[in-house]
Amino acid sequence: MHVPGDPFAEDGALEAFADGALALADGRVLEAGDFGELRRRHPQAEIDDRRGALILPGFVDTHVHYPQVPVLGGIGMPLLAWLERRTLPEEARFADTAYAAAAARTFLRLLAANGTTSALVFGAHFAPAMERFFAEAERSGLRIAAGLTVADRNLRAELHTRPERALAEGLELARAWHGRGRLRYAVTPRFALSSGEGLLEACGELAAAVPGVLVTSHLNEAPEEIAAVRAQFPWAEDYLATYDRFGLVGERSVFAHDVHPGDGELERLAARGAGVAHCPTSNVSLGSGLFPLRRHLAAGVRVALGTDVGAGTGFGMLKEARAAQQVQMLRQDGAVLDPARALYLATAAGARMLGLGHLVGDFRSGREADLVVLRAPRGSTLAERLATAADATDALGAAITLAGEESVEEVRVAGVVVHSTPTDPAGT
Ligand code: GUN
Numbered sequence: 245m246h247v248p249g250d251p252f253a254e255d256g257a258l259e260a261f262a263d264g265a266l267a268l269a270d271g272r273v274l275e276a277g278d279f280g281e282l283r284r285r286h287p288q289a290e291i292d293d294r295r296g297a298l299i300l301p302g303f304v305d306t307h308v309h310y311p312q313v314p315v316l317g318g319i320g321m322p323l324l325a326w327l328e329r330r331t332l333p334e335e336a337r338f339a340d341t342a343y344a345a346a347a348a349r350t351f352l353r354l355l356a357a358n359g360t361t362s363a364l365v366f367g368a369h370f371a372p373a374m375e376r377f378f379a380e381a382e383r384s385g386l387r388i389a390a391g392l393t394v395a396d397r398n399l400r401a402e403l404h405t406r407p408e409r410a411l412a413e414g415l416e417l418a419r420a421w422h423g424r425g426r427l428r429y430a431v432t433p434r435f436a437l438s439s440g441e442g443l444l445e446a447c448g449e450l451a452a453a454v455p456g457v458l459v460t461s462h463l464n465e466a467p468e469e470i471a472a473v474r475a476q477f478p479w480a481e482d483y484l485a486t487y488d489r490f491g492l493v494g495e496r497s498v499f500a501h502d503v504h505p506g507d508g509e510l511e512r513l514a515a516r517g518a519g520v521a522h523c524p525t526s527n528v529s530l531g532s533g534l535f536p537l538r539r540h541l542a543a544g545v546r547v548a549l550g551t552d553v554g555a556g557t558g559f560g561m562l563k564e565a566r567a568a569q570q571v572q573m574l575r576q577d578g579a580v581l582d583p584a585r586a587l588y589l590a591t592a593a594g595a596r597m598l599g600l601g602h603l604v605g606d607f608r609s610g611r612e613a614d615l616v617v618l619r620a621p622r623g624s625t626l627a628e629r630l631a632t633a634a635d636a637t638d639a640l641g642a643a644i645t646l647a648g649e650e651s652v653e654e655v656r657v658a659g660v661v662v663h664s665t666p667t668d669p670a671g672t
Pocket residue numbers: 309323327331434435462465526552555
């Protein structure tokens with residue numbers, strides 16, 4: 245199954261084959277279709293039989309924090325208290341480069357184990373930690389964009405840098421890693437609240453100096469945070485203006501959350517082609533609010549999904565899609581998220597937002613073969629539910645609701661296996 249079209253613009257965007265096949269060559273998709281038909285068209289092809297499994301495009305996580313695996317589950321606090329008490333002390337530990345390297349390996353392994361093949365990753369505040377992260381990311385085979393997270397106020401002293409240093413370290417990391425294999429650099433001011441104007445200016449300079457670089461930050465997440473930003477930037481008409489003034493809002497910019505946008509911000513996000521990473525499990529866990537998806541869509545703002553580990557509930561992108569659906573149901577003006585739209589937000593929408601839409605996100609002919617093979621564990625709720633599925637949409641809804649990392653059998657990037665679990669010899 246995949247969603248090659250835009251399910252928010254057209255019906256029938258989900259393409260599914262009950263007895264399906266993917267014809268692959270040299271790491272690319274030749275075609276997706278019915279097994280019998282593809283068999284006839286490619287009689288010489290070697291067959292890798294995955295009957296009983298569900299094959300989907302690899303997931304695209306547009307917002308996830310590398311240093312935050314150890315704070316998953318730190319529940320019961322709103323954003324600013326959670327940062328101060330729980331998260332920033334952990335992030336300070338990434339000054340220890342050996343600790344950071346081990347954490348990078350774990351983080352990347354978990355991304356792949358959950359079926360994520362592409363991600364825009366919020367980095368650590370320490371350049372040596374990011375050196376090690378990029379080295380591990382290259383080894384992982386995943387498509388990763390990431391950058392040094394920078395701040396120069398309101399966090400804690402160990403996490404603060406200076407504008408000249410942020411620019412110099414960013415340039416150095418980008419020179420070493422941007423465009424190398426599947427890696428790209430992302431200019432990453434943590435959020436306006438932890439940024440002086442000089443630092444945002446340095447970020448703008450870095451973004452302008454490195455062609456094709458991404459920009460990522462947080463935007464309009466929680467009421468207390470938005471009020472603090474307003475007090476800190478009295479000249480700014482709104483939160484987005486704090487980034488916009490410094491050239492940080494463009495086609496390659498991705499802002500996490502935007503739970504409480506003004507109409508003017510939505511208009512400017514759309515006009516610049518900037519994207520919003522919707523992170524529903526984080527938003528409900530921190531009590532940030534219920535994302536106004538319909539307003540984003542109506543304004544023409546690009547939206548995809550992010551897990552926001554560690555404020556979110558884990559790396560599972562299907563779970564995130566399911567949470568997005570639940571959040572919309574809780575809004576008076578909620579958008580309808582059916583299984584096709586939910587899968588689209590977890591795959592092709594993210595690929596396009598990260599500038600990878602020409603390469604991955606669906607199984608159109610010529611795409612690089614990034615895919616996840618889901619197989620329900622024998623006797624699991626998902627296995628029982630799939631056995632009674634009425635059609636493809638029904639099966640996909642069941643998978644979005646019930647498939648976690650225990651159901652991820654194999655994951656490939658450009659046809660190469662980046663994660664696999666031992667297959668069940670008895671079959672399920
Ligand atoms: N705003 C600034 N930093 C963070 C973070 O680490 N997580 C979330 N959810 N919001 C932030």
